[in-house]
Amino acid sequence: MTLKLETPIYGLLAEFDGEHELMHAAEQVRDAGYRKIDAYTPVPVHGLSEALGLPRSRVPLIVLCGGLIGGTTGLLLQYWTMAKAYPLNVAGRPLAAWPSFIPPAFEMTILFASFGAVFGWILLNSLPQPYHPVFNVKRFERATTDGWFLSIEASDPKFEYGETRQFLASLGAKEVSDVEH
Amino acid sequence: MRMVDTEYSAPRELLRTQTLALIVGIVGLVLLLLGAFLPEELLGGTEQFWRSYLMGWTYWTGVALGSLGVLMIQHLSGGVWGATLRRFLEAAALTIPVMGVLFVPLALLGLPYVYEWTDPAFMRESEILSQKTGYLNTPFFLIRMLAYFVIWSVLAVLLHRWSSRLDRTGDYDYASRQARLSGPGMVLYAITMTLFTVDVLLSLDAEFFSTMWGPLVTLSMILAAFALMIVILSFLTVRGPLSQVVSGEHFLDVGKLLLAFTIVWTYLSFSQFLIIYSGNLPTEAQWYVTRLQGGWEWVGLALLVFQFILPFLLLLSRGLKRDPRMLVRVALLAFLMQYVNIIWLTVPNWHRDGFYLSWMDLVAPIAFGGIFLMLFTAILRARPLLPLHVVPRRHPRARTYTEAQHAGQ
Numbered sequence: 122m123t124l125k126l127e128t129p130i131y132g133l134l135a136e137f138d139g140e141h142e143l144m145h146a147a148e149q150v151r152d153a154g155y156r157k158i159d160a161y162t163p164v165p166v167h168g169l170s171e172a173l174g175l176p177r178s179r180v181p182l183i184v185l186c187g188g189l190i191g192g193t194t195g196l197l198l199q200y201w202t203m204a205k206a207y208p209l210n211v212a213g214r215p216l217a218a219w220p221s222f223i224p225p226a227f228e229m230t231i232l233f234a235s236f237g238a239v240f241g242w243i244l245l246n247s248l249p250q251p252y253h254p255v256f257n258v259k260r261f262e263r264a265t266t267d268g269w270f271l272s273i274e275a276s277d278p279k280f281e282y283g284e285t286r287q288f289l290a291s292l293g294a295k296e297v298s299d300v301e302h
Numbered sequence: 303m304r305m306v307d308t309e310y311s312a313p314r315e316l317l318r319t320q321t322l323a324l325i326v327g328i329v330g331l332v333l334l335l336l337g338a339f340l341p342e343e344l345l346g347g348t349e350q351f352w353r354s355y356l357m358g359w360t361y362w363t364g365v366a367l368g369s370l371g372v373l374m375i376q377h378l379s380g381g382v383w384g385a386t387l388r389r390f391l392e393a394a395a396l397t398i399p400v401m402g403v404l405f406v407p408l409a410l411l412g413l414p415y416v417y418e419w420t421d422p423a424f425m426r427e428s429e430i431l432s433q434k435t436g437y438l439n440t441p442f443f444l445i446r447m448l449a450y451f452v453i454w455s456v457l458a459v460l461l462h463r464w465s466s467r468l469d470r471t472g473d474y475d476y477a478s479r480q481a482r483l484s485g486p487g488m489v490l491y492a493i494t495m496t497l498f499t500v501d502v503l504l505s506l507d508a509e510f511f512s513t514m515w516g517p518l519v520t521l522s523m524i525l526a527a528f529a530l531m532i533v534i535l536s537f538l539t540v541r542g543p544l545s546q547v548v549s550g551e552h553f554l555d556v557g558k559l560l561l562a563f564t565i566v567w568t569y570l571s572f573s574q575f576l577i578i579y580s581g582n583l584p585t586e587a588q589w590y591v592t593r594l595q596g597g598w599e600w601v602g603l604a605l606l607v608f609q610f611i612l613p614f615l616l617l618l619s620r621g622l623k624r625d626p627r628m629l630v631r632v633a634l635l636a637f638l639m640q641y642v643n644i645i646w647l648t649v650p651n652w653h654r655d656g657f658y659l660s661w662m663d664l665v666a667p668i669a670f671g672g673i674f675l676m677l678f679t680a681i682l683r684a685r686p687l688l689p690l691h692v693v694p695r696r697h698p699r700a701r702t703y704t705e706a707q708h709a710g711q
Binding site: 224 | 572575576580582
């Protein structure tokens with residue numbers, strides 16, 4: 122029997138009994154050298170990203186850029202409107218009264234940083250995504266109630282169908298399913 | 303005695319620290335007293351003595367009071383970071399009665415050298431000031447100070463005592479008593495701290511007033527206290543018994559809180575400035591006009607850079623907050639900058655023409671620091687460094703400092 126299948130699959134999906142089993146399995150899979158792995162859980166699990174060995178999120182960088190753009194825009198907008206476009210003497214203060222500029226500039230910083238956070242997060246997660254191969258596994262519906270899943274993609278260089286399948290089973294998976302495209 | 307009791311008992315070096323602190327405190331006080339008899343050309347004198355005394359006393363009393371505030375917040379909010387800091391906070395808060403006693407010499411002998419409102423003739427000079435005499439007079443001032451210190455001392459002593467009993471008996475009823483006291487205690491704290499900061503620091507300029515003052519100065523004290531507690535925690539973790547329990551996650555938690563306190567301090571400072579800037583009324587604006595010229599503006603700039611911009615940017619880093627050796631430097635900076643803050647709040651009131659600083663202004667915080675740390679270590683050494691019945695002491699799923707060192711992180 123050959124290990125290569127006629128129709129290449131997306132990967133393998135293993136189901137575990139609970140949080141601790143999943144964490145343990147994720148660490149083992151990571152240490153075994155797999156990179157294209159992901160986990161699906163009904164509740165957020167603290168430390169799972171580290172267990173999966175996921176790279177650091179790029180969202181903070183986008184947030185920082187958004188904040189800087191927002192703050193600068195806020196300051197420049199006020200400077201231009203208050204001191205250049207329509208100079209208005211407010212109780213004898215300087216036209217560029219920077220203390221008064223700070224609160225709106227701060228709000229703009231927060232606004233654009235939030236935009237960066239929300240839209241950056243959506244884009245980096247390639248959302249909206251109406252279809253994903255793991256949906257082909259019937260049991261995967263339970264990922265929203267009581268299922269704890271770990272997937273390894275077939276495109277991972279270390280992926281070797283029989284070996285990987287056995288490895289997942291040896292980690293205590295309840296069931297290992299093939300994921301079709 | 304159970305194993306756990308000895309495991310977290312205070313290290314012997316703390317006795318050395320205590321002796322050293324006592325020596326520093328005594329030498330500092332002797333220097334201050336000598337300074338009181340020096341002529342004004344050598345930046346000494348009775349007037350200078352009492353002013354420096356007030357600055358040093360306020361700085362370290364602020365640490366004790368800030369600790370009481372953080373301790374009550376911790377009893378109400380919970381959180382893993384609290385168990386590791388609780389003993390330090392309790393020890394610092396328990397110094398409040400002694401700090402109160404240290405105010406007595408100033409109250410009896412020094413007030414006229416420090417507060418302009420003690421002079422009835424001065425208060426009759428203007429309409430605004432004469433309206434304030436009902437509140438700003440020496441007898442009422444002394445009564446208020448006594449009331450504050452009685453209230454705080456009762457809170458600190460009760461919280462400390464129940465914590466000791468919880469250790470001995472393991473009866474969680476004491477833990478819920480602490481939480482029940484901290485609720486009303488926090489309300490009392492907010493009221494008394496507002497009045498106290500107004501009495502001790504704001505009234506240095508009898509004409510000035512600011513509704514932001516109470517929260518701002520109280521938060522400064524909490525910030526100073528929290529920064530010092532981080533310094534002590536990291537000291538006892540890197541080379542002490544807490545390395546078995548404390549993890550990078552603990553430092554991440556307290557680092558985040560230090561960042562939060564830094565931001566709130568800046569927020570309140572700026573709010574006060576912006577409101578007075580916008581209002582532009584002579585009685586209020588004068589306070590900032592004095593401080594934005596004659597050299598004082600550089601003190602303000604130093605506060606902006608080293609109490610906000612630099613710590614803010616550094617504390618954004620997750621790696622820095624997790625590493626006690628790095629975090630301790632930022633905390634130390636924040637702690638020292640709070641003395642610059644005290645200078646900024648006090649000295650310009652006495653020297654409105656331009657920058658002025660006596661050597662005694664720098665000796666005073668060291669002298670009072672010696673006394674405070676002597677008391678602090680003496681109280682701290684008497685009990686294990688961690689509360690025995692507070693869970694969780696360890697951060698869930700985190701390597702302790704020792705484990706992380708072994709793993710080569």
